[in-house]
Amino acid sequence: MIVRQGNRYLIDGPITLDNVGALIAEGSAFDGDSVIVELAGVTSADSSALSLLLEWMRHFGSNGRQIAFANVSHNLRSLAELYGVVDLISIAAD
Secondary structure, eight states: OEEEETTEEEEOEEESTTTHHHHHHHHTTOOSSEEEEEOTTEEEEOHHHHHHHHHHHHHHHHTTOEEEEESOOHHHHHHHHHTTOGGGSOBOOO
């Protein structure tokens, strides 16, 4: 579930293969030229979470908009490093 607070969108719950499709769809409704996605409420994440972040980055970039992610967990950063995509993910100052 994603909740909007100003220009921030807060994800509450897991990001897994079971729900990543729904989260991608919810993200298509993000409003604004510059958006921050808050990940502190993510309870668990698998490699599909990286796919989600990269898809949002691609979508926003292709539309000339900016998206960044706040409070990226150590586990998610480790996955991004393992897959060699950590430099592709825009990290917001927390």
